[in-house]
Amino acid sequence: MSQNTSTSTEYNFRVKDCFLGAQMLFVAFGALVLVPLLTGLNPNVALFTAGLGTIVFQVVTKGKVPVFLASSFAFIAPIIYGVKTWGIPGTMCGLAAAGVVYILLSFLVRWQGSDIIKRVLPPVVTGPVIMVIGLILAPVAVHMTMGKTGDGAVVLFPQAKAMTVGLCALATTILVSILGKGLLKLIPILCGIAVGYVLALFFGFVDFSPVANAPWFAVPDFVMPEWNLEAIFYVVPIAIAPAIEHFGDVVAIGGVTGKDYLKEPGVQNTMLGDGLATSLASFLGGPPNTTYSEVTGAVALTRMFNPAIMTWAAIAAMLLAFVGKLGALLQTIPVPVMGGIMLLLFGAIMVVGLNTLVKSGDDLMEARNLSIVALILIFGIGGMSFSAGQFQLQGIGLAGILGVALNLILPRSRE
Numbered sequence: 001m002s003q004n005t006s007t008s009t010e011y012n013f014r015v016k017d018c019f020l021g022a023q024m025l026f027v028a029f030g031a032l033v034l035v036p037l038l039t040g041l042n043p044n045v046a047l048f049t050a051g052l053g054t055i056v057f058q059v060v061t062k063g064k065v066p067v068f069l070a071s072s073f074a075f076i077a078p079i080i081y082g083v084k085t086w087g088i089p090g091t092m093c094g095l096a097a098a099g100v101v102y103i104l105l106s107f108l109v110r111w112q113g114s115d116i117i118k119r120v121l122p123p124v125v126t127g128p129v130i131m132v133i134g135l136i137l138a139p140v141a142v143h144m145t146m147g148k149t150g151d152g153a154v155v156l157f158p159q160a161k162a163m164t165v166g167l168c169a170l171a172t173t174i175l176v177s178i179l180g181k182g183l184l185k186l187i188p189i190l191c192g193i194a195v196g197y198v199l200a201l202f203f204g205f206v207d208f209s210p211v212a213n214a215p216w217f218a219v220p221d222f223v224m225p226e227w228n229l230e231a232i233f234y235v236v237p238i239a240i241a242p243a244i245e246h247f248g249d250v251v252a253i254g255g256v257t258g259k260d261y262l263k264e265p266g267v268q269n270t271m272l273g274d275g276l277a278t279s280l281a282s283f284l285g286g287p288p289n290t291t292y293s294e295v296t297g298a299v300a301l302t303r304m305f306n307p308a309i310m311t312w313a314a315i316a317a318m319l320l321a322f323v324g325k326l327g328a329l330l331q332t333i334p335v336p337v338m339g340g341i342m343l344l345l346f347g348a349i350m351v352v353g354l355n356t357l358v359k360s361g362d363d364l365m366e367a368r369n370l371s372i373v374a375l376i377l378i379f380g381i382g383g384m385s386f387s388a389g390q391f392q393l394q395g396i397g398l399a400g401i402l403g404v405a406l407n408l409i410l411p412r413s414r415e
Helices: 002-039 043-060 073-112 115-120 123-145 159-179 182-186 188-203 209-213 229-257 262-282 293-302 308-320 324-330 335-360 367-382 395-409
Strands: 069-071 289-291 385-388 391-394
Touching (some): 002 043, 002 293, 002 335, 043 262, 073 115, 073 335, 115 229, 123 159, 123 395, 182 188, 209 324, 229 262, 229 293
16 A cells, blocks of 8 residues: 555656646746747757757766756857858857867866866956857847848838837836746746737738648757868857856856755766757757756746756657747747847846956956956957968957956966
8 A cells, every 4th residue: 555655656746847847948948949049040959959958967967956958148149150151060060169168178177176267267257258249149139129130131020010029028028027926037038029929910920831831740950060160260269158157057056956066966067968968959950058047046936956857847848849830830930029039138148247247356447357358348349350261260259269368368466
């Protein structure tokens, strides 16, 4: 009798974990699919690689950290540029190399300890690099909100109607993030997309023919990377900022659960899991992965600290990836809707970088710090480029390498 009761309790617990996992995916869904929709990647592939990456992360960290990995906003700008310049296969080569950077950093931490990362990549470097990521993307968000393509070259929708749709989506996202309660507060992006989509329907911006023509079941359109050294040189430096963010995310989830994940399973293992997940995603045509703060917020709200819940979320994501009509429906979201959401998201990325600088307590008017921050921002946003043969550095990548070099070269004040 007791054995049957125990089996029933275990079954009910697993069913509960399954539903909680689906809820975690729901929280992450808006941000997860927004990245591929903005960059021209396949949202079904992004769902699959997010699920697969989360499972890989759980295996590497021995199932000890309750996090969900999905599409990283830090790589939106390089993916957009890369897809336009080298196509998706070439861009995937660069993104796979970014994952290798995480892996190498994990071995560096394993060898020298986590303090080595803080010495090489202090806030005075990572803060402005993160700011550059957000500021470079600002024109893309504005153009799309106005009903144009990301580069502003082609008008897709009438400007007045497009701005109405985009700004209503933006307003909804802001209001839900400020006034929302409970689970609603964790899905402001999803709420903004929903309101913007309804308005877009009213204005006739949505074409449902791709949904009607799409099959219910379809294997995601996986894309294998092609060797492209130029893409590697362009993307790899950009991995600096999200690699540092990884530390913050691990500390954040540790603060929620009351455990020190920097010690067990260790940041060297969490970063290794993140790197493997990113490279694996790139080998299938998906965006790089990162830990999701939305899901961390959901963990704090539900007080469900069991990492197995994230495994169920990963399984749910992988199953949804095979629903062909879902991907087709996501791709019907009009440009102004995504543009309105991006106005806030890209600004938020910039604020994260600014907050990194502020929290560090460094004196930004001190000559050394002023030089590093100023040059990172001007080189990155101003469009400075450096080329030698096929090798080329520009934008975020150049800003990142410049920051690291200046931090290592410039002498510190005697004080």
